[in-house]
Amino acid sequence: MNFFKRFLCLSTFGLLLAVSCAKEETGSFDELENQSLKAWITQHRPELVGNYQEEGGYYVDVIEAGDASAAPVNDTICWVSFDFTGRDLAGNIILTRNAANANQVGTFTRYTHYVPYYRYCGEYNLNLLEGTHLAMRNTLHLDKDYAAARGLAEDFLLREGSVVELYLPSRVVGSGGVSASGGYEGQYSLDARRPYFVRMEICERVKNPLEKEGDEVDAFCEMPLNGGLKVYNKDEKDPDTKPLPEDPKDPEHPYNIAERWVSVNDSIPQVYVNYRYDPARDRIAYPKAYNPAGTPAGNPYKDFAAMEEEIHQALVKRFHADGEEPYEGVEVLDADTVKLSGTANIWYITRFLDGFIIDTNIDEVKQIAFGEVKSSGSATSYTPEEGGMITSWYYTIPNLKYGQWAAMITSSTNAYGSVGVSGGTNTSTSNSGYSSAYLDYLNYMSYANAYYGSSGYYNPYYGGYYGYGGYGSGYYDPYYGYGYGYGYGGYGDYGDTTTTTETSITTEIPPFTPLIFEIYIEPKSN
16 A cells, blocks of 8 residues: 555545544544444445444455364354454554565564464453454354355354454554564554454464374374384283383383384473484474575575574584594483483473574574574573473473483473463663573563463363363473574673663463474583
């Protein structure tokens, strides 16, 4: 949309709002906005006038009907993943989950995981996505002629594959306006009490998110390319179950079986470890490797296999330089295990199941994945009995040896649960000589934790899948949230008081999201 048309759209809306105010001085703002939004629709999208939705006061345009055989979103309480881009009425992008749109407006970053938004779709949530929630939960009433021309039912329900545009008044957008962060920004923010329109595609409807992610984790490990999965169980009543052996020479011990991924113990569900992982020879297979459409040139995920090979060569060079101290494997490694009381210095790469790198403290991996190293990483010191990490680390690290490589996968039950981690953008100015680019801006959303957790409102729905309830109990994780900074004033040395302005982005971890870790524990110091 060119500048004149943008100006016309904004001017027209402002004029109509002013006229409405003159005529209805005693009316409420909602009534005035309804009149103004209807006038805008009448002028710019007249075919949608009859598609007015009484519940919420918005207008809808159905772009694609979706999969007619799929269940409607609103036939049960569920979780929904949906892609969307929100704009003001002049067409300016306010926020987007789409990599191509972010690239178009110059807000794309390698730190952002451009995937559909994942949210609970049951009772109402009053936030900037309230309008999308209304469209999911209610029957959409379409004008008779509009529906007939497009072969749609007049009473339309969203389902997987549906694509709609929603023209929303500010009361179902957020009365304070909209300002995106975490890499999902557009080029503008939306001022308070301004209408907004969203183009939204329903990607997936999930009735039980715990079951879904559990199936994903199992299927990931069971893939032949990933080595297969063996789950240990000490149920003496079931002759087909095997307890986890303690003796490394036992033929059923994880060191000796054909399967590469094994349960970490007999009772913790879906925390699996590959004890024999070695970056010199092993590659984890990602069946849906991350490569969003429309990403700019130079994005390493465009050639995922080449990026992975470069990362693994860097790991071998970093930790086993020139083959002087090659890693011989955990089976022959003569070293103590960390145990609960031991302190491990850990180097790690954290990923989603599509291989996207969320976080790492390894500089070479930062350079490959993010194209920059804004602050040098250092080994993370971790003593399991002291906590401080997500619970899957507590169950895994004690059983690893000093000097060992391993890979670990966990469902959200022992990571970030139904809450996840909200992505964010933080800009700070410092007058010290120290760079603050590698700060932790994690927002653990404790209020949501209480809402969804063991004593929360939704626990009866989610609790009990594994025989116990509450999925907001992960440890606060201080190592999450790498950052990158633009130091316009220069970083400075010790004692340098040059002012430095830096921007850090924390990668979002959606609710009910499994994680993969590649881990190296430094040899025990004398």
